[in-house]
Amino acid sequence: MNSVKFLWAAYIATWLIHGFYIGSIVRRYGRLRQRMKDLRK
Amino acid sequence: MIAGGMKRAFPILSILTALLLAYAFYEALWVAPMERTMGDVQRIFYYHVPSAWTAFLLFSVNLVASVIYLVRRSAKADAVALVSAEVGVVFCTIVLVTGPIWARPVWGIWWTWDLRLTLTLVLWLIYVSYLVLRRFSDSSQTPKLAAVLAIFGALDVPLVYFSIWFFRTQHPQPVIGGGGSIDPRMLHVLLINWLAFSCFAFLVCWARYRLEWMQREVDEMEAVESLQGATR
């Protein structure tokens, strides 16, 4: 059935959005760690 | 704040939550019975509804944290408010994305003034404006302003609810997401997914909270550094 496409779209969209957000947290975390190291020097 | 115990707990909980999410996913797609009228597409329900409940829960946390901040001026409360608002908006976005994706094949329309969906949209708007206020306000009093806005938002919610509810009695619209009684097997899968997403939300909030705390520490260190630089 064609509508199963929508099912997958919804599930993928959900995890994409979560992925983006978690990715941004991880990236900021890395950058902050670096800045902290620089400041402590 | 970052005690050894907590550092160990986070990865363990992450793995447990991942397993729970995988199990919930399996249940949603293969164990839950197929809905008679809508078919497999209905399984979006197991992601759409728990996301909505989680978002509402997170916004409630934001309200409580905001009130605590106004009463006690606790920096921790403010950080919790910020984190719960951000993660709440993420889950809210998912509700607003999965809702139309579900509505389109089933009812042939992308949008309808469905009660939950519309309420979610308004909450999303209020909390995005909350986040914008936090980002654009560069005074040290941002936490206070944000907390006040959160209270205004909370006062607004029941009014929004009633206005949508009455509007729908005047202009009947499709209900997205099943009103009425629910098959107990479906309920079981729904609750499993809700548990899984709640644990997931908790972990994301925890990580974001740690990030926020670290950010504030770094900001303080930089402020001290620039002060020392100025007096040298």
Added chain:
Amino acid sequence: MSSLRSITLATLAKDIRLEWRSRDAINSMLFFSLLVVVIFSFSFDPNAEESREIAGGLIWVAFLFAAVVALNQTWARELRNQVLDAFRVSPAPANALFVAKALGNFVLVSLLEAVMAPLFMIFYNLRALGPAWQLIPVALLGTWALVVNGTFFAAMSLRTRSREIMLPLLLFPISIPAVQSMVEATRIILAGDGSARFWIILLLTYDVVFTTACLALFETILQAE
């Protein structure tokens, strides 16, 4: 209590006097309101049958834009002359300042509406098929709903970047139930299609809730500047 009232009235009188002396701001707002009505008339063709259905929405959206223009200048004068600092230091209750500003805005926005409403009636050939007198409480309650929160959020936006965009950004989401009430009530009254009572009561509730919230929390955000 009477000092609250006298401070409020004094501030309000001062604002009206100052606005009257430099009528430029008001005149440009009036012209803006006229432009909004004309542009809407071009965009939404005023065919007699449909116009009654959508006019409620159009009028209030137009009022909303005019209100934002008026609200954005609420605290401009106070900012320029450090009046807010003076107020913070003085023993005068902050609420007096807020009520004066809100009332001043109410008068200003009502003036803009009084110009726009007849124009809408003319361009859209509007006639109320329902009880027209009900439009008055709708207009009063609706305008107050926008103005009370608008004045409050204008104060909150003072120390933000992009102050002018911050105000509508904060105001619009919170105002959604009020705007929906105004629009539905107006539509029902114009089309004579049922009773607008629920919407008027909801508007009244909205006004009571948020006027209380603004009065309770204004002191808090005033200290925050």
